[in-house]
Amino acid sequence: MNIHAISAIYRFEMNRMWRTMGQSIVSPVISTSLYFIVFGAAIGQQMGAIDGVSYGAFLVPGLVMLSLLTQSVSNAAFGIYFPKFTGTIYEILSAPVSAFEIVLGYVGAAATKSLILGIIIMLTATLFVDLKIAHPFWMLFFLVLTAMTFSLLGFIIGIWADGFDQLQIVPLLIITPLTFLGGSFYSIKMLPEFWQTVTLANPVLYLVSGFRWSFYEISDVSPQISIAMILVFLGICTGIVYWIFKTGYRIKS
C-alpha cells in the first residue's frame, strides 16, 4: 500500500478546497440559508407539520442531502477531470500507485469535503430550527456512505467527461431534479398515489428518507430498505470504478 501517495493526493485535493473556499464552502452555506429563509421561515409558516415535525425542521435532512449529493458529485468529478484536462494525469498514471489508492485519495478527499459541508449546513440549520437527532449513528452512516457513493459517482463522471459542459450536465440535469423530486422538501405521501409509485424509482428518495428517519424517526420508506439501497448504490459505483481501471476506460490507452 502506497500510503504516501494516498496522502499526497488527498492533501493536494484538500488544498484545492481551502484555496477555493468561497466556491466550496461559502456558497453552499449561503444557498442553504436562503432555502431556510424562504421555505422554512417564510413559506413554512403557512404549512402544517409533517408527521408531527415542523416544516422547517423537516427540511433540514433534505437540504443536507441536496448539498451532499451535488457537492460530492461535482467535487469528485472536477478533482479527476482537471488533471485529465491539463494533462497532469500522466504523473498519476506513471506513479507506483494502484487504482484503489488513486480512488481512495480522490474520492476520500471529495467525500471529506462533502462531510464538512454537510456538518456546516446542519450547524447553520440550528440557527433557524430546533434540530434533534434521534439516531446519531445512523445519521452519520447515511451521511458518510452517501458522501462516499456520490463522490464515486462524481469520479466516474469526471473520467467519462470530455469537456467542462459534460461535467455540469449530470449534476444539473440528473442529480438536482432527482433530489428535488425525491422528497427532499416534501413527504411523498403528499403526492397522488400514481406519483408516489413513480417516486419509488428515484434512488435519492431512499437516501433522503433514511437520512430523515435518523433525525425524526419519520420516513417515506422503511429505514432498512434505505440502508440496503445505499449499500447497493455504493456497490454499483465501486463496480463501475473497478471496471474503469480494469479497462483503462478514457484514462489509459
Place this chain on the structure above:
Amino acid sequence: MTDNADILIDIKNITKKYDNGFTALDDVNLQIKKGEIIALLGPNGAGKTTLISTVCGIITPTSGTISVGGLDTIKDYRDTRKMIGLVPQELTTDAFETVFDTVSFTRGLFGKPRNPAVIEKILKDLSLWDKKDNKLRELSGGMKRRVLIAKALSHEPDILFLDEPTAGVDVELRKDMWNVMRKLSQTGVTIILTTHYIEEAEEMADRIGVISKGRILLVEQTSELMRKLGHKEMLIEISEPLSALPASLSDFDLTLSDDRKLITYSYNASHEHPGITRLLKALIDADIRTTDISTKQSSLEDIFVNLVRDAA
C-alpha cells in the same frame, strides 16, 4: 551487446496497436545500459513518446515485455515505477500550486516520505530555489520545464526519461538544458531522451537509436555513428573512359562507374592522411586526365533520411 549485468531496461518485442488499427510501435527491441545517455531520434509521430510512455506505464502494450532492473513493468509496476522519473513533452503543470508543493506532491505520489531537504537540494541544483514559493502559472516556459524535471527527480529515481526536452526552446535554454542533463548523468542517473534534433542527439547521447514509423531502425554508439559520418567520397570525372582501373591505383579504395567515366574514392576525412594528394599524384602518373573533382559527405541527416526512407 555488453553483458546482461549492465542492462537496466530491456524492451522486448513491444508492439502497440490501437483499436483504430494504427500501429504505433512495431516489434521494438531495445536494451538500455545503466548510466548511459541514450537518445531516441526520430521525426514527429515516429513513436518516441509512445515507447517511453509504455516503459513508464502510461500506455499498455499490445504485446511484448519490458523489464526495468530485472523486474517486469506490469507485474512489478510498483518497484519499476519507483526507479523511473518522467519529464513529459508538454508543459503540463497545475496552475495554482507552488513550485515546492508540486515537487513534494510528486515525491509522495512515488511512495517516498516527505523530505524537505531532498526537495531543497533538487530545486537548488536546478536553480529553482528562489522560485520555490511561486505559483506555477507565474513561471516562464523554461522554468516550467525545470519544474517538470524537478518533479521527475523528486523521488530520487535511477532512470530519467526526457521527452523532447528542448522542443520549442531557444538556443540559450537548450544549452542550459544540456548542462542540466550532463550534471544529472554525472550523478549516475540513466537518461533516455527523445528528440528530433540530430544536433542534440550528437551532443548529448552515448548511443543513438533511430526510430521511425514505430520501428527502431538502428542503435549505434554515437562515436561509431560519427565515424561513419567522417566517411566521404571523392568523385573524379575523367576525360577518357577507362576499361579498367590501372594496377598502380590498387592501393586506393576506388570504384569505377558503369559508364567507365567516373572514379569514386572512399576515404575518411577525419583521418590524418586521407590520401588525397597521393591519389592525385598517382592519377597523373597513370596519365589519367580529370575533368572535374567533387567531394560529398554523408551526414547523420543523410543517414537518418535514408534510413527513414528505406523503412517507408
